[in-house]
Amino acid sequence: MVSDSRLEATVDKILNKTEDEILSSLKSSYEESLQTLSKSQNSLEQEYDRIIDEGRKEAEKIHKQIVGSADLESRNKQLLLVEKAIDDVFEKALAKIAKERNSDYSNLIKSLIEDATKTLGTTDVVVYTNSQDKDAVQSALSNFSGAELASDTIECLGGIKVKSKDGSMTFDNTIDARFDRMKPLIRKEIASKFGIGS
Numbered sequence: 001m002v003s004d005s006r007l008e009a010t011v012d013k014i015l016n017k018t019e020d021e022i023l024s025s026l027k028s029s030y031e032e033s034l035q036t037l038s039k040s041q042n043s044l045e046q047e048y049d050r051i052i053d054e055g056r057k058e059a060e061k062i063h064k065q066i067v068g069s070a071d072l073e074s075r076n077k078q079l080l081l082v083e084k085a086i087d088d089v090f091e092k093a094l095a096k097i098a099k100e101r102n103s104d105y106s107n108l109i110k111s112l113i114e115d116a117t118k119t120l121g122t123t124d125v126v127v128y129t130n131s132q133d134k135d136a137v138q139s140a141l142s143n144f145s146g147a148e149l150a151s152d153t154i155e156c157l158g159g160i161k162v163k164s165k166d167g168s169m170t171f172d173n174t175i176d177a178r179f180d181r182m183k184p185l186i187r188k189e190i191a192s193k194f195g196i197g198s
Contacts, residue, residue, distance in 0.1 A: 082194055086187055090179065097157055097175055101132070109133065109160065110140040113147065116162035116173045123147050128154045128161040 109129075117123045124146040129137045131153045137160060141147050146165075154161055159174035 078194065079191070082191055083187070086183075086190055090183065094157055094175075094179065101136075101158075105158075106136050106139065109136045110143065112160050112173045113137070113140055113144060113162070116160060116171045117144060117147065119171050119173075120162060120164055120169045122164055124165050125162045126150045126165060128152065128163070130154060130156050130158065133158050133160075 113127060116127075117125060123144045125144075126148055127137055127141060128150045134149070134153065138149050141149055147162075154174070156174040156176050159176070159178065161170065161172045161174055161177075163170045
């Protein structure tokens with residue numbers, strides 16, 4: 001029995017020692033796990049903050065793109081509306097000009113011829129016009145030596161087209177051409193009044 005009690009004491013001693021070692025090992029492992037978890041937590045928190053920051057930046061970027069796209073679309077719609085309104089005004093003005101030939105019209109023809117000959121630098125020209133303005137042009141040409149009326153007519157609302165007699169220079173001073181030259185300036189002025197640029 002003595003040997004049994006020694007054996008039992010030895011087994012208890014070994015078990016206690018093993019239990020202490022296991023508990024110590026578990027405690028050490030637990031503390032290491034806590035340290036690793038603490039380090040990982042800091043790293044995870046930094047990664048989380050980085051992901052949130054990147055997400056915020058991406059959301060701001062997308063927001064700016066959406067707002068910018070909407071602003072551009074709105075501006076384009078404004079420009080189209082202004083363009084349509086300008087075209088309507090031009091059509092009405094041209095229709096009115098095509099119908100009216102009052103006493104000031106002869107003065108207009110004279111100034112168109114004067115402008116064209118100054119631009120070309122010569123009065124030695126052939127002047128073209130439409131059939132409706134032929135008489136007014138013929139009358140105005142008496143003030144310009146060397147200028148003559150072409151026998152052919154041109155298609156236009158009114159005004160003249162002048163060609164040097166040697167054929168080297170031409171100046172289109174028809175009402176149609178003058179309108180076309182003025183349109184960009186008028187469009188720009190109207191668009192700026194609406195604050196939408198051009």
